[in-house]
Amino acid sequence: MRTIVALRAGIFRPGQFNFLAIGLGFIFQTAFLSIRGHALGRCPLTNLFEVFIFVAWSVALIYMLVGPAYRLSLMGAFTAPLVVLLQGFALIAPIDIRHPVKLLANPWLEFHASISLVAYGAFALACIAGVMYLVQERQLKTHQLRSVFYHLPPLTDLFAAITRLLWWGFALYTLGLVSGFFVGQPLPYVQVVCASAVWLLYAAILQGRHLRRLAPKHVAVLCIIGFTAALTLLWGITFTAQMPSLP
Amino acid sequence: MNLFCVGLSHHTANVETRERFAGHTETDCILRAAGCAEALLLTTCNRVEVYGASEQRVSTDEIARCLVRTIDNEPEEYAQPFYRYEDTRCVQHLFRVASGLDSMVVGESEILGQVKKAYESARASGAAGSCLHRLFQRAFRVAKQVRTHTDITRGSVSVGSVAVDLAQRIFGQLGNCKVLVLGAGETSERTARSLISRGVTDLRVSNRSSDRAEALARLVGGQAVRFDEWPEQCHEIDILITSTSSETPLLTPENLSAVLRNRVDRPLFIIDIAVPRDVDPSVNEMEGVYLYDIDSLQSVAEQSLALRRQQIAAAEAIIAKHIADFGESISRKLNCEVRSAKQPVLRETPLRASEL
Numbered sequence: 286m287r288t289i290v291a292l293r294a295g296i297f298r299p300g301q302f303n304f305l306a307i308g309l310g311f312i313f314q315t316a317f318l319s320i321r322g323h324a325l326g327r328c329p330l331t332n333l334f335e336v337f338i339f340v341a342w343s344v345a346l347i348y349m350l351v352g353p354a355y356r357l358s359l360m361g362a363f364t365a366p367l368v369v370l371l372q373g374f375a376l377i378a379p380i381d382i383r384h385p386v387k388l389l390a391n392p393w394l395e396f397h398a399s400i401s402l403v404a405y406g407a408f409a410l411a412c413i414a415g416v417m418y419l420v421q422e423r424q425l426k427t428h429q430l431r432s433v434f435y436h437l438p439p440l441t442d443l444f445a446a447i448t449r450l451l452w453w454g455f456a457l458y459t460l461g462l463v464s465g466f467f468v469g470q471p472l473p474y475v476q477v478v479c480a481s482a483v484w485l486l487y488a489a490i491l492q493g494r495h496l497r498r499l500a501p502k503h504v505a506v507l508c509i510i511g512f513t514a515a516l517t518l519l520w521g522i523t524f525t526a527q528m529p530s531l532p
Numbered sequence: 533m534n535l536f537c538v539g540l541s542h543h544t545a546n547v548e549t550r551e552r553f554a555g556h557t558e559t560d561c562i563l564r565a566a567g568c569a570e571a572l573l574l575t576t577c578n579r580v581e582v583y584g585a586s587e588q589r590v591s592t593d594e595i596a597r598c599l600v601r602t603i604d605n606e607p608e609e610y611a612q613p614f615y616r617y618e619d620t621r622c623v624q625h626l627f628r629v630a631s632g633l634d635s636m637v638v639g640e641s642e643i644l645g646q647v648k649k650a651y652e653s654a655r656a657s658g659a660a661g662s663c664l665h666r667l668f669q670r671a672f673r674v675a676k677q678v679r680t681h682t683d684i685t686r687g688s689v690s691v692g693s694v695a696v697d698l699a700q701r702i703f704g705q706l707g708n709c710k711v712l713v714l715g716a717g718e719t720s721e722r723t724a725r726s727l728i729s730r731g732v733t734d735l736r737v738s739n740r741s742s743d744r745a746e747a748l749a750r751l752v753g754g755q756a757v758r759f760d761e762w763p764e765q766c767h768e769i770d771i772l773i774t775s776t777s778s779e780t781p782l783l784t785p786e787n788l789s790a791v792l793r794n795r796v797d798r799p800l801f802i803i804d805i806a807v808p809r810d811v812d813p814s815v816n817e818m819e820g821v822y823l824y825d826i827d828s829l830q831s832v833a834e835q836s837l838a839l840r841r842q843q844i845a846a847a848e849a850i851i852a853k854h855i856a857d858f859g860e861s862i863s864r865k866l867n868c869e870v871r872s873a874k875q876p877v878l879r880e881t882p883l884r885a886s887e888l
Binding site for chain 2: 421425426428429430432434435437438439440441442444494497498499500501502503
């Protein structure tokens with residue numbers, strides 16, 4: 286909100302505020318997940334509420350890891366609303382349903398679930414960079430340059446960041462997917478299909494990028510579609526199954 | 533002591549009048565002889581102003597006479613085009629001038645350098661004393677703060693700099709960009725020079741007359757390309773500047789689509805400054821192509837200027853804060869000086885807070 290107000294007033298100056306604000310939120314999220322994990326005696330990924338909090342935590346984590354490294358101005362301002370949205374949904378929707386039986390700890394299952402959700406964090410950041418790319422691209426195409434234009438990163442820097450984030454997300458997601466075969470119990474068929482669909486979608490985006498078949502704008506659009514689809518599938522799977530494992 | 537500013541600017545006088553009162557090397561001395569304890573002459577292409585401090589009021593007419601370059605027979609008209617600001621209004625005016633709010637192009641930064649130069653010159657000649665020293669040091673602080681905390685200098689307002697600014701918004705660092713200049717006109721030369729000044733090293737020039745292409749290439753440190761070879765260059769380049777005198781568009785979606793097929797992940801920035809245009813406007817609708825003709829560059833410049841104008845209120849707020857603070861700090865300093873010098877009354881000090 287502070288950034289939007291400053292941009293509208295034309296007094297925005299790049300600084301550490303967004304990073305520190307998200308960092309503070311990240312500390313609270315970590316504390317919450319830690320307390321919840323201690324109470325459950327396992328990784329807190331037993332229902333949709335915890336899954337959404339974990340995704341929000343992953344988004345903040347990836348932002349804090351890549352934000353300073355990629356030096357993408359305004360990325361924090363674009364990341365914060367997504368974190369608020371994910372967390373707000375988790376807090377408002379009646380989805381914090383306790384599992385009827387206490388779930389036993391399974392390190393492989395917990396690793397599979399948590400690493401997959403961290404991959405979601407990377408996909409979320411790629412989606413955010415995609416939104417930033419489209420905002421900047423639209424202004425350049427229409428020749429209508431607003432105050433935000435002068436603060437957003439250059440197109441080529443944004444595209445490089447999208448590509449890197451996609452690769453990171455894809456690698457982590459592949460790791461999560463592979464680790465799912467070691468959980469020692471059969472995974473529901475729907476989950477396997479959905480998880481494979483998300484993997485194939487991102488594999489196709491990266492292949493298109495690698496072979497130079499997709500224009501940067503299309504990659505940006507697909508990042509947004511991909512993350513929205515992945516999040517919807519995640520919600521659908523967890524909501525319908527209300528079970529501990531994840532795609 | 534009175535603090536005052538007498539001057540004329542592009543707001544109040546035309547260039548002939550400004551020329552007539554542009555002052556000369558002896559102006560500082562003449563002003564001091566006229567009764568100014570301290571005096572500073574600021575002359576730019578848009579303004580001629582005298583900032584001064586005096587015990588007795590020095591009339592505007594008298595100052596105008598000090599500034600006039602050639603004596604004529606109409607002395608009664610001397611003071612007519614001049615404005616005069618005293619005390620607080622003088623402080624406010626200087627802060628506005630130094631911050632670029634009073635400039636023809638709002639937010640231009642050249643004026644600050646000119647004010648600094650004028651101040652240095654007055655300091656060196658001994659014409660500016662402690663009163664003007666404090667005033668101008670504060671003005672520099674205000675100008676810096678205005679530029680840092682508002683978007684008053686944001687965006688480019690000339691066609692050449694807009695093109696370079698846009699290139700940086702697309703490619704970031706321009707060091708790795710390849711540029712092709714098509715047509716060796718004056719505007720394309722200026723734009724090419726601007727790009728070089730921002731780090732472009734690979735610049736190619738193509739023109740119908742190869743002599744002119746080679747001459748321009750030599751001038752800007754680029755490389756000449758035969759005119760029939762320029763379409764092939766489009767596969768490699770990132771920025772194309774066109775300004776040929778061709779009657780029909782050289783670049784259309786049809787002949788560009790073949791080029792774009794091999795460079796799908798690299799944007800192409802086209803600056804078409806030719807009239808009639810060298811590039812079909814529908815090229816802008818192609819994926820990854822950003823086409824700016826002379827009108828769109830002009831429109832971006834105007835948008836930047838409008839953005840700058842929106843910042844005036846924020847800049848004025850900073851200035852208002854400094855005017856109040858400047859009055860207080862001057863008062864405090866002068867009180868200290870008065871006490872240490874055991875001078876009896878504050879009103880005899882050079883600059884009273886109440887005067888600000």
